[in-house]
Amino acid sequence: MVFHTGRWYVVGHDHLRDSLRTFRIDRITSVTSRADNFTAPDGFDPVAHLTSTLAQGPYRWQVEVTIHGPLDEIARRLPRSAVTLTAQPASVLMQARAERLDGMAHLLASLEWPFTIHQPDELRQALKNLADQLAQAAERAPGAILQ
Structure with missing residues (x-):
């Protein structure tokens, strides 16, 4: 989770799209717990990922x-x-x-x-x-x- 400009975001692996995604927490309406796990890539910086993602909005x-x-x-x-x-x-x-x-x-x-x-x-x-x-x-x- 990352706090940025007054909002909380979660960065993680989207199993449905099989890709790294960023979600605004206040927009999440439901969560389904799964047994699958995701290990962050070595050197992954969630803050850098979030700011880069937002810059390409x-x-x-x-x-x-x-x-x-x-x-x-x-x-x-x-x-x-x-x-x-x-x-x-x-x-x-x-x-x-x-x-x-x-x-x-x-x-x-x-x-x-x-x-x-x-x-x-x-x-x-x-x-x-x-x-x-x-x-x-x-x-x-x-x-x-x-x-």
Whole structure:
């Protein structure tokens, strides 16, 4: 069992599908006890498995961005449940899934390192929209009335 972002999950072998699965405990409606056993593979890390599984969730957008910075520092800034990071020679490849691109634009804008968007192209527009909002906020005089 793993506790993550306010929920309990169980990671185990699904005998019906004969594969490793992750289940949210609050969604389990019944349990059938079986005599079969399952031994976790050597070196299995249930927390790493869960966060990797959640990062590949059923979201609308597949995001791929190269972040030009050090892997260890980038990993500390990004939620493991939302992204997969792969070290490159002088950068880090970030892969993620997102339901909304404006949230991904905010996440990327919060980073201190330059980045290059590979996909989706629509993320570029979301980033431009955020930049426009920030530029307007920077120009807004104190006491200005928003419409």
